[in-house]
Amino acid sequence: KHTLDEKSWQKCISNMPIYGIDIVIYNTRLGVLMGKRKNNPAKDKYFVPGGRVYKNETRSSAFNRILSIETGLSMSIEHSQFLGIYEHFYNESYWTAEESTHYIIEARLIEIKNFSNHFHISLEEQHLDFKWFNNEEVNDSDIHNYSKDYLKSIEKYSN
Numbered sequence: 001k002h003t004l005d006e007k008s009w010q011k012c013i014s015n016m017p018i019y020g021i022d023i024v025i026y027n028t029r030l031g032v033l034m035g036k037r038k039n040n041p042a043k044d045k046y047f048v049p050g051g052r053v054y055k056n057e058t059r060s061s062a063f064n065r066i067l068s069i070e071t072g073l074s075m076s077i078e079h080s081q082f083l084g085i086y087e088h089f090y091n092e093s094y095w096t097a098e099e100s101t102h103y104i105i106e107a108r109l110i111e112i113k114n115f116s117n118h119f120h121i122s123l124e125e126q127h128l129d130f131k132w133f134n135n136e137e138v139n140d141s142d143i144h145n146y147s148k149d150y151l152k153s154i155e156k157y158s159n
Contacts, residue, residue, distance in 0.1 A: 016102075017087075019104050020052045021050060021063055021105070021106050022106070023049045023067055024048050024083060025049070027111070027132070028111075031135065032134075033048070034147055035129065041101050046131060046133065047146070047147050063076075063080070081109040081111070082106070082107075083108060083109050083150070085107075086104075138151050
């Protein structure tokens, strides 16, 4: 496991940008899958699944770990599309409203074409629930602005 103790992680958040991967799970009928966040940053907002890349962890391994932990799904990074590099700036951190957080995000798209009723998302400690949002809901105040950016741009990437 490549996790840091909380004090070291807080020092990283305070002093440097964090590289992460956001996973945009999309279905043409349902829209984009987002979870309602329990913690800061972006607490109480719907956000796509995502997380940081650990030291000495490949992007591919991080993608697999994040997808599995946050959704219970399994897929290799090769079956996703690169959406771009994004910068996310938050005025708060996990610990306090006085400390900002800066992420450099690699966004990846998973398009689920053949959706089945057996598709199951498992909740983990970061989310209260999951919900699908389509383009008509892009102005929903419960969606975080960074996830709205993904929702707005998704049409040009999907087939």
